[in-house]
Amino acid sequence: MKRPLLVSIAAIVFLALLGMAFGDHEAGVGDLLRWWWHPDAVDPMTLTVLVDFRLPRIALAGLVGASLALAGAITQAVMRNPLAEPGILGLNSGAALAAMVAIVMIGGNSSFYLSWAGTAGALAMVGLVYAIAWRDGISTTQLILVGIGLSTLAGAFITVISIIGNVRDVQRALIWLNGSLYDATWAKVYGLAVWMILPVGLAMLLSRELDLLRYGEDTARSLGQKAHIVRSGLIILCAMLSGAAISATGIVGFVGLIGPHLARATVGHGHARLLPVAALFGAVLVMAADFIGRTIIAPAQIPAGLMTAILGTPYFAYLLWKGRNAVV
Amino acid sequence: MIALPSQSDIQRAGLAADRIKTSVLVALVLMLPAIALWSIMQGKLAITPGDVVSAHLAFDGSRIHVIVQTIRVPRVLAGLLAGAALAVAGAIMQAMTNNPLASPGLFGVNAGAAFAVVMAMSVLGVDASAAYVWYAFAGAALAGAAVLALGTTGKTGPGPARLALAGAVITAFLTALTTSVLIFDVALLDHLRLWTAGSLGGRSMPTIAPVMPYIVIGLLAAFFVRHQVMTLSLGIDTARSLGQSPLLWRGLCGVIVVLLAGGAVSIAGPVGFVGLVVPHIVRMLVGVDYRWIIPFSAVAGALLLVVADAVGRSALEGVDVPVGVTMAFVGAPFFLYLARYRLGRSP
Numbered sequence: 291m292k293r294p295l296l297v298s299i300a301a302i303v304f305l306a307l308l309g310m311a312f313g314d315h316e317a318g319v320g321d322l323l324r325w326w327w328h329p330d331a332v333d334p335m336t337l338t339v340l341v342d343f344r345l346p347r348i349a350l351a352g353l354v355g356a357s358l359a360l361a362g363a364i365t366q367a368v369m370r371n372p373l374a375e376p377g378i379l380g381l382n383s384g385a386a387l388a389a390m391v392a393i394v395m396i397g398g399n400s401s402f403y404l405s406w407a408g409t410a411g412a413l414a415m416v417g418l419v420y421a422i423a424w425r426d427g428i429s430t431t432q433l434i435l436v437g438i439g440l441s442t443l444a445g446a447f448i449t450v451i452s453i454i455g456n457v458r459d460v461q462r463a464l465i466w467l468n469g470s471l472y473d474a475t476w477a478k479v480y481g482l483a484v485w486m487i488l489p490v491g492l493a494m495l496l497s498r499e500l501d502l503l504r505y506g507e508d509t510a511r512s513l514g515q516k517a518h519i520v521r522s523g524l525i526i527l528c529a530m531l532s533g534a535a536i537s538a539t540g541i542v543g544f545v546g547l548i549g550p551h552l553a554r555a556t557v558g559h560g561h562a563r564l565l566p567v568a569a570l571f572g573a574v575l576v577m578a579a580d581f582i583g584r585t586i587i588a589p590a591q592i593p594a595g596l597m598t599a600i601l602g603t604p605y606f607a608y609l610l611w612k613g614r615n616a617v618v
Numbered sequence: 619m620i621a622l623p624s625q626s627d628i629q630r631a632g633l634a635a636d637r638i639k640t641s642v643l644v645a646l647v648l649m650l651p652a653i654a655l656w657s658i659m660q661g662k663l664a665i666t667p668g669d670v671v672s673a674h675l676a677f678d679g680s681r682i683h684v685i686v687q688t689i690r691v692p693r694v695l696a697g698l699l700a701g702a703a704l705a706v707a708g709a710i711m712q713a714m715t716n717n718p719l720a721s722p723g724l725f726g727v728n729a730g731a732a733f734a735v736v737m738a739m740s741v742l743g744v745d746a747s748a749a750y751v752w753y754a755f756a757g758a759a760l761a762g763a764a765v766l767a768l769g770t771t772g773k774t775g776p777g778p779a780r781l782a783l784a785g786a787v788i789t790a791f792l793t794a795l796t797t798s799v800l801i802f803d804v805a806l807l808d809h810l811r812l813w814t815a816g817s818l819g820g821r822s823m824p825t826i827a828p829v830m831p832y833i834v835i836g837l838l839a840a841f842f843v844r845h846q847v848m849t850l851s852l853g854i855d856t857a858r859s860l861g862q863s864p865l866l867w868r869g870l871c872g873v874i875v876v877l878l879a880g881g882a883v884s885i886a887g888p889v890g891f892v893g894l895v896v897p898h899i900v901r902m903l904v905g906v907d908y909r910w911i912i913p914f915s916a917v918a919g920a921l922l923l924v925v926a927d928a929v930g931r932s933a934l935e936g937v938d939v940p941v942g943v944t945m946a947f948v949g950a951p952f953f954l955y956l957a958r959y960r961l962g963r964s965p
Binding site: 314373378422423425431432434436438439440442443445446450453456468543556588590592593596599600603604606607611612 | 719724746768769774779780782784786788790791793794795797798801802807815890935937938939940943944946947950951953954957958
């Protein structure tokens with residue numbers, strides 16, 4: 291337990307230092323330390339770059355990664371399927387569509403407002419997915435297929451909005467949609483951090499319930515769990531986490547799949563240990579994706595969402611391949 | 619005494635059914651020019667049937683004639699070709715995999731072709747459709763093979779969800795790569811923005827003409843092997859016991875799918891759902907016989923895509939909705955219906 295925690299924290303610190311040091315402007319942590327001791331020795335430009343651009347970006351990447359990975363861990367437990375991922379269930383595209391509507395149609399700007407929109411969209415999507423897939427119970431096959439279908443439909447709506455909307459709003463929305471941390475601000479960081487307190491806290495408190503879910507509905511019920519209520523509550527938490535993360539940065543896919551998987555491989559199935567490690571791994575993933583995306587072909591930037599998709603899909607394919615002898 | 623139907627009665631009934639199907643097919647084929655003409659007339663500028671005829675018989679260089687010849691007609695022709703190609707590709711894929719969700723869009727074939735075309739244009743600077751259609755073929759073949767490899771191997775066999783997941787994953791990967799390439803190539807992005815959503819807008823004769831032979835060859839080949847496709851659809855064991863070499867015919871059908879889907883993507887972009895929806899609707903009408911499904915799919919696919927495109931460009935004032943989006947609005951609900959009612963349930 292301690293090792294993975296320490297390693298991921300070290301990785302986060304390392305990535306933060308790297309993220310501070312690289313970019314168009316010559317600056318690094320050294321400048322920040324120097325400013326601490328001698329406020330006059332550092333020019334204001336460098337300070338602005340570090341404090342107002344790079345730091346919030348790093349912090350936001352970490353928070354988004356953590357909440358997406360938590361959402362993924364919860365989804366996998368609730369669906370009892372290692373391939374479950376908020377994106378596959380249509381959560382991501384629901385949040386994206388709602389936020390797109392908020393940006394382009396209503397002109398919403400504040401990040402708190404977008405968090406609500408994203409969460410509402412994600413929740414509506416989960417509700418719809420379950421409603422359509424439900425036929426005297428839920429089968430995973432149906433859930434996955436309905437999720438894929440509804441994601442496509444939401445994608446079509448997004449395209450229509452991007453065609454009919456005001457070009458400036460649409461451009462902003464499209465950059466955001468691909469999962470960009472480009473315009474990270476402290477306001478966004480605080481907004482997301484405050485928003486996350488409740489669902490993260492509840493998820494940690496419910497870690498025993500998550501463990502029970504793994505044994506199946508009947509076992510969980512016989513051990514005193516009100517399975518339906520717990521499940522619905524957990525899915526709402528999940529929508530809160532991924533909805534808010536997506537409204538902050540756009541679609542950053544596959545973190546919700548990879549983070550929990552790697553965590554399970556290192557610390558096992560107990561959620562009290564799994565959840566924090568998954569969150570830290572998720573943070574590392576998005577921070578690394580963003581760092582690679584913005585430095586690999588600088589000055590151009592690849593949005594973090596594209597980087598996680600390019601890195602994450604092969605991993606997903608690997609899981610699919612590895613599980614080829616099991617029932618989906 | 620109950621009179622059992624004799625052998626000749628059954629044959630006669632079968633022949634009568636065949637005759638009905640043939641006449642419906644002929645009627646649909648005859649509808650094609652009418653629908654094409656109607657579609658040519660739709661759009662911002664009102665065009666009468668007389669304009670369309672005179673633009674070809676007595677071209678006088680007027681604005682209307684130029685629009686008919688260089689914009690509307692190529693667009694409708696592209697729709698007819700792409701629609702027929704995608705629908706037949708979907709039908710053959712459904713027969714090959716025995717999977718109701720098989721279609722070039724869902725199984726990553728379209729995304730593979732689109733990625734290859736974008737790479738060819740951006741990295742290699744290929745800009746003639748005669749050249750990039752080959753990249754489209756290669757991309758379609760590789761992506762399709764990858765999805766099949768991921769989705770069908772293993773002891774439990776190809777469950778519909780497993781193949782759909784494999785298709786979704788490969789599509790997500792290729793789409794992310796395509797978007798990354800386009801982010802850095804702003805000129806190309808501007809050029810291809812609608813194409814990547816699946817669009818018939820801005821097609822010109824020089825881009826369609828070089829691709830047309832491949833699609834026509836693919837459609838003809840599909841028509842001639844329809845008996846073999848029927849046998850394939852019975853499953854590998856039955857096909858083998860009927861004396862069919864599964865490897866040979868699967869391979870050949872794969873080549874036809876690649877020709878059709880790759881060709882369609884090079885002229886219309888990755889349009890989804892045509893290959894899923896059309897064969898299913900056709901199957902509801904004519905039954906499970908692929909000897910009929912294939913020709914019906916070709917005609918119905920062409921009709922559907924042309925109508926969807928005409929609706930997309932005239933439904934909203936001054937907005938040209940890409941046909942890929944219109945098809946998603948038609949196809950996604952249909953897909954949901956299939957997912958809910960038509961697929962075997964697994965725990």
